[in-house]
Amino acid sequence: LGAKEEIRHKTLATDVMRPQRSDPPLSVLTQSRMTVEEVERLIADTTYSGFPVVISQQSQRLVGFVLRRDLVISLENARRYQEGVVSVSAVLFTECDPPASPSAPPAVKLRSILDLSPFTVTAHTPMEIVVDIFRKLGLRQCLVIQNGRLLGIITKKDILKHMAQMANRDPESILFN
Numbered sequence: 001l002g003a004k005e006e007i008r009h010k011t012l013a014t015d016v017m018r019p020q021r022s023d024p025p026l027s028v029l030t031q032s033r034m035t036v037e038e039v040e041r042l043i044a045d046t047t048y049s050g051f052p053v054v055i056s057q058q059s060q061r062l063v064g065f066v067l068r069r070d071l072v073i074s075l076e077n078a079r080r081y082q083e084g085v086v087s088v089s090a091v092l093f094t095e096c097d098p099p100a101s102p103s104a105p106p107a108v109k110l111r112s113i114l115d116l117s118p119f120t121v122t123a124h125t126p127m128e129i130v131v132d133i134f135r136k137l138g139l140r141q142c143l144v145i146q147n148g149r150l151l152g153i154i155t156k157k158d159i160l161k162h163m164a165q166m167a168n169r170d171p172e173s174i175l176f177n
């Protein structure tokens with residue numbers, strides 16, 4: 001292959017990230033527009049290890065990343081120990097509370113479990129570089145952004161699968177040897 005072909009065939013973050021065209025959309029949380037019940041349903045309906053948090057479904061602007069296990073524990077604790085929390089209580093990842101009606105039930109504030117600087121790459125970052133970053137920083141996942149919008153996620157397993165496909169070898173042996 002000449003240099004031109006190599007560039008043309010280079011795998012990019014967008015080729016490996018989820019969702020791909022046939023996948024269901026990315027499961028995200030919004031920073032202030034979801035209820036306890038809605039977040040619990042998302043947890044029950046999926047098995048993902050974590051969820052990106054965005055400003056709104058419409059903007060898909062990234063706020064941070066929250067681990068599933070932290071979310072589960074925090075919601076359980078809020079249900080059990082926080083006075084007045086009910087299914088329709090708001091779940092807030094915001095710094096300041098948005099205006100709420102005086103009759104609204106108390107909100108569950110989860111800013112403290114939010115990773116505010118999850119690692120991100122652009123959709124056109126070559127996978128070579130993404131793999132290098134995963135190795136060097138020991139990442140478990142990385143988010144893919146384009147023009148300020150969240151597009152997808154790449155997990156360590158996605159990378160291992162991708163590399164195994166490329167090399168047709170045992171995936172664990174590639175990343176760690």
Ligand code: ADP
Nearest residue numbers: 018026027047048049050051153154155157158
């Ligand atoms: P792993 O890749 O280690 O199994 P996950 O269970 O978190 O980790 O992810 C399973 C698959 O779903 C991966 O291909 C990943 O890219 C994708 N994924 C992870 N989180 C989400 C999410 N919030 N929404 C949609 N897909 C996701």
